Amino acid sequence: MAREFAADAATPPSWLWWLFVAALALALIAMPKFTDVSLQLDLSIIFVLALLALSMSFLWGYVGILSFGQTIFFGLGGYSYAILALNAGTTLWPFVAAICLPMIFGAVLGYFVIYGRINDIYLSVITLVVTLIFEKIVRSTSGPEYVIGKVRLNGQNGIPGVPGLQLPWDSSTLSIDGVFYLAGGTALLVYVGLRLLLLTSFGRIIVGIRENETRMELLGYDSRVYKLAAFVLAAGIAALSGALYAVWGNFVAPEMFNLNQAAQVVIWVIVGGRSTLIGPVVATGLVQYFSNWLGTVSIGQVTLVLGLVLLLFVLVFPRGLLPTIAWTFDKAFSKIGGRRS
């Protein structure tokens, strides 16, 4: 995972990687036995947000699309789950719909921005603008006339009392342990899934498009189809994260669409290094703890520090923390070290 935009992402993972995944899974299963509730809640939200980071690093690092739209789908996923679950009284199919609806929206938005072949950088700006407008729309719905079904949208204040997820074989809603397992398990599965997806021909084609779009087109691949598919897939992962966020917090608010939220996702990915999938996951945990700690020091400074972190990383460590460490490590031990994946 060392090199930026590592082309060897398409090589099958070594047995060490499988060992690593197995260790993570075991740690995940064992965790609730040894930790207290507050740590579990903290870790759950980090897993949920790590999914969001994964969706972005997949899209940015491997497809080469820098989309700020991940917060659109995150917010849409959360709001869809909240509105549908409160209306329906059940939770399972609203959860599924909360992943599908944002994917449909992603397909429509993606069609317009990808099939027009507009400049990649314009795509970034357009998705950012869409996020901003979504936040404005949701904020403007504070009046009592904005009701979907029997749920009031509440504008600024968000929707409280979102029900927890209820699994079909269990009559009670998910406990804290259950949410922990769900969030952690989903994050791990999505990580492994994306890593394995990059091995398939689809994965190789999207990495090829990132490397040289013209060449892939000349080889006969319609890059737009693949880009759109990857965009919709990433939208689904972000929506999953949003729905889990609503399950975790029992609450959705317009802040989910907010510019700070979008900035945080970018910071996770850039700190972790967009060339790896695991980097952003680790960075999510680090940055989340860091900003929680900042929040306890004083309010209002969080954006200031986040802004500085973003500036610093772009100027000094444009490759991200993990790849920089790995690169230094590789250099120092280049005689001994083999390739790690």
Place this chain on the structure above:
Amino acid sequence: MDLVATTAYLVIYSIALLVLISLGLAVIFGMMKVINLAHGEFLMLGAYVCVFAGNAGAPLWAAMAASAVLVGAFGILVERLFIQFLYGRIIDTLLATWGLSLFLVGAVTTVFGPQGRSLSTSFGNVSFGGINLSVYNLMLIGVTAAVAVLTWALARFTKLGLIVRGTMQDPDMASALGANRSLTYMATFGYGAGLTGFAGAMLAPITGAAPTMGVFFVAKAFITVIVGGHLPLMGTLAASSLFGAIDGVVSYRWSSVLGEVSVLVVAVVLLRMLPSGITGRFRSGL
């Protein structure tokens, strides 16, 4: 008749507003290809300078001039501190200016507090053709037109404008012919920032100044410049006219949020049909 007149006035006013907030971005993004996500915060700084100077007793024109000069100087500082290292790394510029944007919002909130500040001006209303018009808004339309014409004339007719246009078109050739590339980039960025600061100052009597006000304008400004296409001035004017008309009518008829949504939808559909913007087919011009 009244309805037609009122709508026409509103449309012209929202076109002028759009041109005003986009002009600085047209220079920085349209001409220099630097994505400045801190554009909204430059507006915010301009508004703050104007509000403070105005409340300290300076005449309004002096406060606005101070905004343009100070924000322009701040732009030059930003360009020297990090933008100059990032030319050509377009995504990194975007991220760095986003960091700057968050930093500025945080810094202004910390220093001046989260609440907004207002500036009271003593402009009245005039009655014209049966409708009541605010003198300040009429002035804003006039001043915006003047600033747009001035920028166009500066780029089109002066030696400085020639050097800037040449450098943006082909930096290597321009510097081979003796133009100072680094200085030209710095000055152009400073001019764009100054325009933005001035726009913020023009907005101050209408919206006041608040740390997060930038977010309200940055979306519209970016859409306008992107849809405008590769001729920064003509494109911005064309896109402003289109979006100003849509925004003006929809906002007046329904709500301002719906106005913005319709602008966004039209922009996205338009970009599907004209991926290189309204002026994408034009070969030369400004």
